[in-house]
Amino acid sequence: MKYFTELKDKVVIITGGSKGIGKEIALEFSKLGAKVVIIGRNAEDLESTKKELDCYSQENMAIKLDINDVSALNIKIDKIYEEYGQIDVLVNNAGINIAKDAFDITEKDWDKVLDTNLKASFFMCQAAAKKMKENGGGRIINMASQMSFIGYVKRAAYGSSKGGVLQLTKALAVEWAKYKINVNAVAPTFVETNLTSKMFEDEEFKKDVHSRILFDELPKPADVVGGVLYLASNLSNYVTGETIKIDAGWTAI
Numbered sequence: 001m002k003y004f005t006e007l008k009d010k011v012v013i014i015t016g017g018s019k020g021i022g023k024e025i026a027l028e029f030s031k032l033g034a035k036v037v038i039i040g041r042n043a044e045d046l047e048s049t050k051k052e053l054d055c056y057s058q059e060n061m062a063i064k065l066d067i068n069d070v071s072a073l074n075i076k077i078d079k080i081y082e083e084y085g086q087i088d089v090l091v092n093n094a095g096i097n098i099a100k101d102a103f104d105i106t107e108k109d110w111d112k113v114l115d116t117n118l119k120a121s122f123f124m125c126q127a128a129a130k131k132m133k134e135n136g137g138g139r140i141i142n143m144a145s146q147m148s149f150i151g152y153v154k155r156a157a158y159g160s161s162k163g164g165v166l167q168l169t170k171a172l173a174v175e176w177a178k179y180k181i182n183v184n185a186v187a188p189t190f191v192e193t194n195l196t197s198k199m200f201e202d203e204e205f206k207k208d209v210h211s212r213i214l215f216d217e218l219p220k221p222a223d224v225v226g227g228v229l230y231l232a233s234n235l236s237n238y239v240t241g242e243t244i245k246i247d248a249g250w251t252a253i
Contacts, residue, residue, distance in 0.1 A: 004233050008033035011084045012232070013077075015067055015124060016094030018045035020193040021143075024221035025091055025228050030056040032229075037061045037080055039094070059084075067094055067120040077127040086135050089232045090128040092121045092142045095161075099154040099199070110157050117161035118168065125172055129181055137180030141231045142169050144187040146247040162187075166243050173241030182240040186227040189247035192218050214249030 012029045016022040017038030030036050030053040037060070038053070040046050046062035053060040061083065065076050081087055095117045098109045125140055132138030145162040147155050165185060173183040190196055190209055200206045209218070227244045230236050245251055 003235065004032050004229055006234050007089075007229070007232060010034045010088040010232075011037065011080070011086050012089040012091065013037045013039065013080065013087060013128060014091040014093055015039045017091075018042060018049040018062070020195060021188070021191060021221040021224050022091070022093040023049050025093065025225055026053060027056070028222075028225045028229060029089075029232075030060065033057050034089075035059040035061075035084060037063060039063045039065050039067065039076070041066055067124060068115050070120075070123045073120070073123055074127050077124075077131065081131045087128050087131040087138060088135075089139045090124065090141070091228060091232075092124055092140065094120070095143055097155070097158040099158070101154055102156040105157055113157040114161050114164075117158070118164040121165060122168055125168075125183070129172070129176055129179070132181050133176075133179045138182075139232045140172070140181060140183045141228050142183070142185040144169065144185040144243050146187055146189045146245060146250050148185075148187050148243065149245070149251050169243060170241045177240055182231070182236065184231045184236070184239060184241070185243040186224060186231070187243050187245045187247065188219065188224050189213060189250050190218055191224060192220050212250050212253065213247070214252070219246060219248060 012034045014022050014026045017026045018040040026036050026038050036053050038046060038049055043064050050060055050062040063076055065072060067073055096113060098113055121142060142165050144165045147159040148162040148166040169183055169185040224246055227246050
């Protein structure tokens with residue numbers, strides 16, 4: 001049986017889609033023949049990734065956008081819908097972390113993390129879901145985290161934002177099920193990316209993280225893709241309000 005064939009020609013929006021986990025997700029959707037829209041803040045990264053996507057599928061789009069600008073966000077979603085006439089899948093991948101001791105977090109730090117990871121995620125869901133409702137349904141996949149479930153040092157703001165993503169996912173799943181919009185999330189552990197490589201220069205931190213997972217290596221961006229594809233596909237037709245942990249067993253201990 002060949003899986004995910006139904007994703008061909010689907011319109012898939014991926015925030016933070018020009019690098020790291022988002023780029024890997026975008027490439028896999030493109031390889032399946034989807035029309036992929038990547039959203040990010042760096043025009044050069046966006047164009048570079050779009051060129052890679054165009055090697056596998058056609059009618060892809062790269063959009064420069066600060067997702068914290070809710071007004072601009074809605075304008076861009078309108079533009080995407082006008083271009084394609086549909087939005088089938090939203091992967092809310094964009095996010096940030098400011099790793100500080102709780103005593104040192106400023107109001108500016110807190111707002112930046114919560115605004116990007118939670119507030120912007122909600123308004124992206126809202127904008128995309130309005131279009132999905134018009135077309136009879138769709139799939140929303142939010143990027144939660146193992147920090148949605150556990151506490152960890154220097155993650156007070158980040159953990160709060162990702163705990164909010166988990167609850168947001170449940171709330172939207174309940175409210176939008178009647179429109180045939182499935183809302184789910186994936187929750188990775190630390191993943192090897194350019195963004196996390198600097199963290200792992202701290203040997204004590206690296207040792208602690210490796211002591212908490214059940215495998216010898218951290219997952220790579222490609223290891224997160226399977227959960228996203230599952231939630232975007234017909235294999236998960238009756239799955240909604242769920243968060244799939246991709247945490248190398250961290251939360252099983």
